[in-house]
Amino acid sequence: xxxxxxxxxxxxxxxxxxxxxxxxxxxxxxxxxxxxAIVLLDLEGRVISWxxxxxxxxxYTADEILGQSxxxxxxxxxxxxxxxxxxxxxxxxxxxxxxEAWRVKxxxxxxxANVVFTPLRDKAGRLRGYGKVTRDLTERRLAxxxxxxxAQEILEMSTVPVVQVWEGVVLVPLIGTLDxxxxxxxxxxxxxxxxxxxxxxxxxxxxxxPAIDTQTAQHxxxxxxxxxxxxxDVVLTGVRPSIAQTLVHLNIDLANVxxxxxxxxxxxxxxxxxxxxxxxxxx
Amino acid sequence: xxxxxxxxxxxxxxxxxxxxxxxxxxxxELQDKALESMEQHGASALVLDITAVDTVDSFFARTISxxxxxxxxxxxxxxxxxxxxxxxITATQLGLTFRLVETALSVDRAxxxxxxxxxxxxxx
Numbered sequence: 001x002x003x004x005x006x007x008x009x010x011x012x013x014x015x016x017x018x019x020x021x022x023x024x025x026x027x028x029x030x031x032x033x034x035x036x037a038i039v040l041l042d043l044e045g046r047v048i049s050w051x052x053x054x055x056x057x058x059x060y061t062a063d064e065i066l067g068q069s070x071x072x073x074x075x076x077x078x079x080x081x082x083x084x085x086x087x088x089x090x091x092x093x094x095x096x097x098x099x100e101a102w103r104v105k106x107x108x109x110x111x112x113a114n115v116v117f118t119p120l121r122d123k124a125g126r127l128r129g130y131g132k133v134t135r136d137l138t139e140r141r142l143a144x145x146x147x148x149x150x151a152q153e154i155l156e157m158s159t160v161p162v163v164q165v166w167e168g169v170v171l172v173p174l175i176g177t178l179d180x181x182x183x184x185x186x187x188x189x190x191x192x193x194x195x196x197x198x199x200x201x202x203x204x205x206x207x208x209x210p211a212i213d214t215q216t217a218q219h220x221x222x223x224x225x226x227x228x229x230x231x232x233d234v235v236l237t238g239v240r241p242s243i244a245q246t247l248v249h250l251n252i253d254l255a256n257v258x259x260x261x262x263x264x265x266x267x268x269x270x271x272x273x274x275x276x277x278x279x280x281x282x283x
Numbered sequence: 284x285x286x287x288x289x290x291x292x293x294x295x296x297x298x299x300x301x302x303x304x305x306x307x308x309x310x311x312e313l314q315d316k317a318l319e320s321m322e323q324h325g326a327s328a329l330v331l332d333i334t335a336v337d338t339v340d341s342f343f344a345r346t347i348s349x350x351x352x353x354x355x356x357x358x359x360x361x362x363x364x365x366x367x368x369x370x371x372i373t374a375t376q377l378g379l380t381f382r383l384v385e386t387a388l389s390v391d392r393a394x395x396x397x398x399x400x401x402x403x404x405x406x407x
Contacts, residue, residue, distance in 0.1 A: 191368030198388050218314050229371040231364065231379070231388035
C-alpha cells in the first residue's frame with residue numbers, strides 16, 4: 001500500500017474491478033471501507049498510512065497526522081501509564097493484540113473503540129511496522145446501555161406493579177421472591193403510591209410467591225412496617241397452607257397485619273376497613 | 284432562646300408541626316412543650332405533623348416513643364401524621380421503632396382518628 005492517502009488513478013474509470021491488479025483492489029477496499037479506520041504505523045508508532053474512515057473517526061486529515069505518534073489517539077491516563085507502547089510490544093510478541101477501550105478524537109471527545117494491532121514483517125521475518133484497525137463501538141455501547149436500562153425498567157414494572165383497585169385501596173400482586181434489591185423497589189413504589197393517592201389500605205398479594213424463605217419473610221415484614229409508618233393498613237392475601245406453615249415455623253410475627261387466604265377475601269376486608277360494603281343492587 | 288415548637292389546640296386535640304430537619308434541642312423541646320400543654324389543656328390526643336421532616340435518627344424515634352408513653356400516662360393518644368416514604372424506609376431499615384404511636388397518612392386523617400368519627404387507630 002502506498003504512503004498517505006492516494007485514491008486509485010482516475011484513468012481506470014470504467015474498468016471492471018476484476019481487471020485491476022490485486023494491490024489496486026486492496027487500495028480500493030481500504031479507501032472505501034466505512035466502518036474501519038485502517039492505519040499503518042512504523043516501528044516507533046508513527047502514522048505512515050491513513051484511510052478516509054480513520055479521518056472520519058478520529059478527526060485528523062492525512063496531512064495533519066502522517067508522521068505523528070499514534071499516542072495522539074490515547075487518553076492522558078493511558079499515555080501516562082505507558083499503555084500505547086506496551087500494546088505495540090504485545091503485538092510484536094504475541095503476533096496480535098486486540099483491545100476495547102476509550103480513545104480520543106482530534107477535538108478531544110472520547111469514543112469507545114475496538115482496536116486490533118497486527119505486526120507487519122518482511123519476507124525475512126523482520127518486524128517493519130504495525131497495522132492498526134479501529135472500529136467505533138460507541139453507538140453500540142450506548143445502545144447496549146439503553147437496552148439494559150429499559151430491560152431493567154420493564155422488569156421492575158412487571159414484577160412490582162402497584163395498582164389502585166379502589167379509591168383508597170392499592171394492590172401489589174407480588175411475583176417471585178423478595179431479595180434486597182426488589183424489596184427496595186417494592187417499598188419505594190408502594191409507599192410512593194400510598195402517600196400520593198392517600199390510600200389508607202395496601203393489599204399485598206403473595207399468591208405468586210412460590211415459597212417463602214426467611215429472607216423473603218423478613219423483607220415482607222419490613223415492607224409492611226414501612227407502610228404502617230406512613231399511616232396505611234396492610235392486608236396480606238394469598239396465604240396458602242404451605243406459606244402459613246412456614247410463617248409459623250419461622251416464628252414470624254404478623255400481629256398487626258390482617259391476613260387472608262384469597263385475594264377476594266382480602267379486598268372485601270380492605271373495603272371494610274374503609275367502612276364500605278358490597279351490596280346487591282335493588283331490583 | 285427562639286422556639287421552634289408551637290403547640291396548638293384544635294378541637295380538643297393538641298397539634299404540633301415539626302419543622303424540616305429538626306435538631307436535637309428542637310426534638311427535646313417537643314417533648315417538654317407537649318407535656319406542658321397536656322397538663323394545661325388535658326387534651327385527649329397529641330397529633331404530630333411530620334410532613335416536613337425528611338430524615339430521622341434513633342434519637343428522634345426514641346424521643347417520640349417516650350413522649351407518647353408520657354402523653355399516654357397523662358391520658359392521651361399520640362398520632363404521627365404524614366411520614367414521608369423515604370423516612371419510613373430508612374426507619375424500617377435502621378430498625379427504628381415508634382412505640383405506642385399511631386400513624387396517619389395526613390393531619391386530616393389523624394384528626395378523624397382521634398375524634399369520634401371513629402376511624403380505627405393504627406399502631407405501626
